[in-house]
Amino acid sequence: MTSQVMATRIRTLRLMGMSVAVEALPVGALLRTWRERRRFSQQELSNRSRVSTRHLSRVETGRARPTPEMLMHLFNHLDVPLRDRNRLLLAAGYAPRYQDRRWDDVSIAVVMDGMRRLLGAHLPYPALLLDDHWDIVDANAAVDQLLAGCAPELLEPPVNVVRVCLHPDGLAGRIGNLAEWGSHLLRQVSHRAERTHDQRHHELATEIAEYLGKTDAATPLTGPVITLEIDVDGTTLRFFSTSATLSTASDAALEGLHLETFLPADDRTRRRLDQR
Numbered sequence: 001m002t003s004q005v006m007a008t009r010i011r012t013l014r015l016m017g018m019s020v021a022v023e024a025l026p027v028g029a030l031l032r033t034w035r036e037r038r039r040f041s042q043q044e045l046s047n048r049s050r051v052s053t054r055h056l057s058r059v060e061t062g063r064a065r066p067t068p069e070m071l072m073h074l075f076n077h078l079d080v081p082l083r084d085r086n087r088l089l090l091a092a093g094y095a096p097r098y099q100d101r102r103w104d105d106v107s108i109a110v111v112m113d114g115m116r117r118l119l120g121a122h123l124p125y126p127a128l129l130l131d132d133h134w135d136i137v138d139a140n141a142a143v144d145q146l147l148a149g150c151a152p153e154l155l156e157p158p159v160n161v162v163r164v165c166l167h168p169d170g171l172a173g174r175i176g177n178l179a180e181w182g183s184h185l186l187r188q189v190s191h192r193a194e195r196t197h198d199q200r201h202h203e204l205a206t207e208i209a210e211y212l213g214k215t216d217a218a219t220p221l222t223g224p225v226i227t228l229e230i231d232v233d234g235t236t237l238r239f240f241s242t243s244a245t246l247s248t249a250s251d252a253a254l255e256g257l258h259l260e261t262f263l264p265a266d267d268r269t270r271r272r273l274d275q276r
Helices: 003-015 028-037 042-049 055-060 068-078 082-091 105-119 145-146 160-168 178-196 198-211 252-256 268-276
Strands: 127-130 136-139 228-233 235-245 258-264
Touching: 028 055, 028 068, 028 082, 042 055, 042 068, 068 082, 082 252, 105 127, 105 136, 105 252, 105 258, 145 228, 160 178, 160 198, 178 198, 235 268, 258 268
Parallel strands: none
Antiparallel strands: 127 136, 127 258, 228 235, 235 258
16 A cells, blocks of 8 residues: 555545554554464464465465455454454555544444443442543542542543552552452453553553552452452441443444442441442
C-alpha cells in the first residue's frame, strides 16, 4: 500500500469517527506475534483453525496475502481484542471492521443507559462502570463514601480505581487486608495484560506491584471469597465483588466495559448500608 493510499484511508477513518493506529509491521509478522503470545505453535493453530501449516507459514512470512475472512477466522482462534483486530486489518490493507465509540456517542446511548440503570438498581451498595483500563466511566452514589479522604489528584478524571485502591494517598491506609486485596487486583491486571498485551495494562501492573512491594503478599486466604475490608467512618465494612461484561459487544470500547459491583460480606456491613 502506497503512502498516499494509506493517508487517504486514515483521513477516511477519521471522518468515520474511528481512531486506529497504523502498524509499521506487515500483517504476517503481527499474526505471528499474536500466535506466539498465545503460546501456539503453527501446528496447534492449524489444528484449531483448520488452516494448513503451509498456508499459515506463507501468510506469516508475507508470501501469501490473507483475505479479510481468513484474518477474522484466525482472530477468533487467537482471541485478538477488537482494537487489535482493526490494527491488523489495516496492516493488511483492509478497512477496520469495529467502531471504537466515545461513551457519549448517541449510537450506544441505549447500552450505556441500560448499564447505568444497573448502577442505580444496585443501591445502597457500591457499583462502578469501568473501562478496560479500570478507569471509572460512571458510579453510583454509594461509591462516594468509599472514596472519601483520597488525595484530590487521584480523583481527577480519568479516575483509575485500581490506582486509587492501592496508592498510599488513596485507600491503601484504610484497607485492612491490603496484601490480600492488592494481590487480587494485581492478578486481575496482570491477567488482562497477558491477554491484551496493552502497554497501559503492563504499566499499571508494574505500578501496583511497586505499591505492594511493602506488604506481605503471602497472607493466607481464610474465607470462601476474597473480600475488601475497608474502614468507613471508623467502621470496618466487608465486601465481595462481582464483575459483568457485555458478551455480545461488537464495539471496541464496549468490549472492555465492565460493571463492578460490591455486595456486603457480613450482616454489619449490610445493616450499615441499608440504613444509609
